[in-house]
Amino acid sequence: DAKTTQPTSMDCAEGRAANLPCNHSTISGNEYVYWYRQIHSQGPQYIIHGLKNNETNEMASLIITEDRKSSTLILPHATLRDTAVYYCIVRLLGRQGGKLIFGQGTELSVKP
Amino acid sequence: DGGITQSPKYLFRKEGQNVTLSCEQNLNHDAMYWYRQDPGQGLRLIYYSQIVNDFQKGDIAEGYSVSREKKESFPLTVTSAQKNPTAFYLCASSAPAGGRSYEQYFGPGTRLTVT
Numbered sequence: 001d002a003k004t005t006q007p008t009s010m011d012c013a014e015g016r017a018a019n020l021p022c023n024h025s026t027i028s029g030n031e032y033v034y035w036y037r038q039i040h041s042q043g044p045q046y047i048i049h050g051l052k053n054n055e056t057n058e059m060a061s062l063i064i065t066e067d068r069k070s071s072t073l074i075l076p077h078a079t080l081r082d083t084a085v086y087y088c089i090v091r092l093l094g095r096q097g098g099k100l101i102f103g104q105g106t107e108l109s110v111k112p
Numbered sequence: 113d114g115g116i117t118q119s120p121k122y123l124f125r126k127e128g129q130n131v132t133l134s135c136e137q138n139l140n141h142d143a144m145y146w147y148r149q150d151p152g153q154g155l156r157l158i159y160y161s162q163i164v165n166d167f168q169k170g171d172i173a174e175g176y177s178v179s180r181e182k183k184e185s186f187p188l189t190v191t192s193a194q195k196n197p198t199a200f201y202l203c204a205s206s207a208p209a210g211g212r213s214y215e216q217y218f219g220p221g222t223r224l225t226v227t
Contacts, residue, residue, distance in 0.1 A: 034215070043116075043202050043218030044155070087154065100216060102147075102154035 004088045012082075018075040020106050022088030025069040032091045033064060034100065035073045037084040044087065044102075047073065047098040078110045115139065116219035118203050123224045124195075133188045133222050137201030144186035145216065148172060155202060160185055190224065197219040197226045 005023040012018040024033060032051050036044040048055055048062045050071070053064045061074040075082055087105040125131045135225045137144065141164050147155040157170030161180040175194025180186055186205075190197045200223050204216040 041200070041206075041221070041223075043221050044216075046215035046217065049215065100155075100157075102156070104154050105150075 003101070004103050006086075006088050006103060006106045007102065009109070011109050011111060012075075012078045013073060014080060014110055014112050015077055018078040018082065018108060018110070020073040020075075020086050020108065021070065022072070023070045024088070024090050027068055027090050030066075033062070033068075033071050034089045034091055035060070035062065036087045036089065036100075036102075037082075038087065038105070039084045047086075049091075078108075079092075079102075080106065080110050080112065084108060084112045116205055118201075118219040118222050119145060120175055121220065121222060123222055125224070125226050127226055128192045129226075130192060131190050131197075131224065131226075133190065133201055133203075133224070135186045135188065135219060136184055137186075137203075137205040137217075137219075139205055139217060140183070141184070141205035141207055141217070143206045144180065145169075145206075146176070146188045147204065148187070149200040149202060149221075154174045158201075189216065190226075192194065197224060199209060199224060 004105050008105040035047040038044040050062045050064050058089050064071045085105040085107050087099050087102050119134045140161050145160040146158040148158055149155050156172050158176050159170055159178045161167035164180055164183050167180050176187045200221050202221045203219045206216045
């Protein structure tokens, strides 16, 4: 099972871009990279996912390296409400039906 | 509004009692999941169900039981056999469990305290 490595914590100034890195060097060719975030005491919220191409939606952008061994989640203009724990997850396929394995994530603090 | 509901938000029980946590979804999702979260930790999978009347153990199923009699509902029972039941419990659902890609939608969680 592919595992992910993320920094424990990061700070970002309000209004600036937040770039959250993730290493997944053992990812298989058909496994997707997912990003979720969890605001304190709430359920996780889906942000974005990708396979090998860069992806963008209304919340964030996902940049995946060509070798797929790492990725970066970009919040283009961070706000105080973006303060949360961000989880980078590789989705398992097959019989386990899309089981997600959550690591400890990166605690992002957006400061005024 | 479509979504996942969990009730209650806070639950208190005495040690030795079984307790059932509710999870309901009206998203017409086939797959449902139960996770446990301890302070400062990520989520760990307890049980999941890909279809009605079928479910599989996750990584930490010991001391828990589930049922999936209806597509919309996936209740979790924390039994007295669970050694450390105090935790934050999260339910999630997703579109067909197979297929290419999909996201899981999470409920607001139930915080269980056993004393």
